[in-house]
Amino acid sequence: MSRSLCLAALVTALAPAAWAEEFTWAQTTDPQTMDPHAVNSAPVLGFLNNVYEGLVRRGKDMTIEPALATSWEPIGDGEGWRFTLREGVTFHDGSAFTAEDVLFSYQRASDEGSDTRSWFAPVSEVVVVDDYTIDIMTSAPNPIFPGSIANWMIMDSGWAAANNATLPDKEAGNYATLNTNGTGAFRVTAREPGLRTVLEPFDGWWGEVEHNITRAELTPIQNPATAVAALLSGDVDFINPVPIQDVARLQQDANVEVIQGIEARVIMLGFPHEADTLKFSSDVTDTNPFADPRVRQAVAHAVNVPAILQTIMRGNAEEVAQLVSPAMQGFSEAHAARPAFDPDLARSLLAEAGYPDGFSFGLKCPNDRYLNDEAVCQAVTGMLAQVGLRATLDAMPVQNYWPELRADNYDMYLLGWSPGTFDAEHPIRFLASTPNEEKRLGSWNFGGYSNARVDELLPMIQSELDDTVRQGMLDEVAQILQDETAYVPLYVQPLVWGTRSNIALTQRPDNFFLLRWATVN
């Protein structure tokens, strides 16, 4: 590989025009499928955004901008949205893009076997008006709908039918699991799952080309040390992520650059709101102290977030007071301040709640899900012990972690949340609503937090068309969640990428890497 890269560099140097800009990048996880509707996970959607496109897309600053739709407007009083489609767009195989493909992609992406089905929960009907106009009707006014479908990718209906892939098949796989036919700036020319995926620019792309890449290759490298070595030796041009502890080392190397930013993911502590007793306590066995908001407030005041950020995150993260980061739409400016680190206040709150000597309990934590998650939990355990909250830390791999949380086997837990819609409504729906299977609410609200006013506000937030009124309601929810300390938000997880210094690219807070913004100098 190094030989061929050297050769490429040599040839480039000799040739008058830079014609072969090969780009290789490595990330920890390989996208598990090439099917844009089968799996709703960041590695898959992030990668496929290079190949497939939606009606709308997110720009460098995460704003919604036209993609396959050139414009959109609400229908009537919010009965739905009308999208005007871009004309003259072709798929990679040359077939034309029309409203039929949009209707087909809606049916495919909202099918029961699709992971992306929940995006279309508000949709009642999709109507093809003509070849380049499509109406998406919603059962209630839905102001954020266009923004919520930025990752809904359009697939060619004819191609899918011809290759027997009209529905996603996550379990057994089908033609679309390994092959692609999108409208995006790049097309997949080779796919070897877990080894490499090769992309080449699509000549017939409708957009304006900003990149200068002629061939790109994605290789998954699981071992962080190997990835760092590959970057340092120039075998790859870009790695994601860079281990936090290697940042300083990479910054010293002139051939390498570290790009740091803030991810959309908020790391927080959660509580068993509904439990009658603690499960892992040796001294409080008949009651659940965390049901008392004062105890939860004590936790919030006892954790020294700045110290965690400085030591464990090496200054790469930002503290946060809400379930969303400040970069998200609907962030409540009035509630931006975290409860101050104040062990004395924490102790007096505990005394007030009837636990002057504190109590022991069990803290559950993943050890391979979030950046340095176990180290953070260890620090939190130590800080809580200072005020008498004696946690027994139980850290485990993530595939064991979620079943534990679902089985309510915790007294306190660590959770990270990244809102897929980049809107403050998202965590309210998943984390703060009273769990309701039928309405698909609160599905990650493990502790069963419940507040009637929050439940009442959520549908109003979802259907409010006026931004100011909507923000007022979001502010109210933020206020309630802070007053009751439903969760203890800690910090926004950092995003650390590493590139060779001759590479220019754009880092987006959703951790998506888009090749069309990458240039090799």
Next chain:
Amino acid sequence: MLAYIIRRIGQSALVLLIVGLVAFSMFRFVGDPIDNMLGQERTAEDIERLREQLGLDQGFAVQYYRFLEGAVQGNFGVSYRQGRPVAEILLERAPATLELAAVSAILAVIFGIALGVFTAIRRNGFTANFIMSASLIGVSLPTFLIGILLIYIFSVELGWLPSFGRGETVDIGGWSTGFLTSSGLQALILPAITLGLYQMTLIMRLVRSEMLEVLRQDYIRFARARGLKERAINFRHALKNTMVPVITVIGLQLGAIIAFAIITETVFQWPGVGLLFINAIQFVDIPVMAAYLMLISVMFVAINLIVDILYFFIDPRLRVDRAGGH
């Protein structure tokens, strides 16, 4: 003879069945694949549906029985992660592991025997002592560390060799080989050394001690007394008699090289079955884990079986004993 072989095969099959049973009873502790398969916006209903669909709601005995049922028909199921048949994935990955294992084994055998003989013959020389001390590194340093060290020196600092992967490969009738391209050969060097180093030092130390033992034998002394050339004594008489136990160990180590390629493959992102297995554990990809474990145990059992049968042919005493028993 035939009865012996049949009995050994029967025992091997039993071992395989037990390995499978133990493996399946352990899978539940590896974790739950459901959360990896469903996205963030899943509901409890989705979880139940998928669990039922995959048969994960059944006990491990039922899951094991279903696996065996499929395996007998050559169907190892579909990977949870990749959504492709496991047999296809394993076949795709096997060449990488086998080529790496073969090169490592050849390096280990050649250098192991050569250095072993050298250190035995010149057992008081400075170079021999140096080699013996250095070989301690190979025995004591973990593979992981050696791999990282080699990457650091030869890829990052010197920039001579690629730091990861297999380079360019050529496909010959479904077998992807890295032997035919320069980048493939370059990519092979560091992982092969990493994987073979332990086996090499093991063989070297074994050859040395066996050789020293043999050199003390009477027939060597007689050979010397007859005035035979030192070279003939060392290589024709001593080495030949050293090789019997060495070959046994090499045979068994071959299995170990393939099975323990996992660590080397992880460090070098070598796209073989070991790396596949590590990924499968992280994702709780039960069909892949099950097939891999069965494959490795089949391999070990087969090697043992062959070694046993070879003994039968090589060692006449074994045959005599058996015959005497009847």
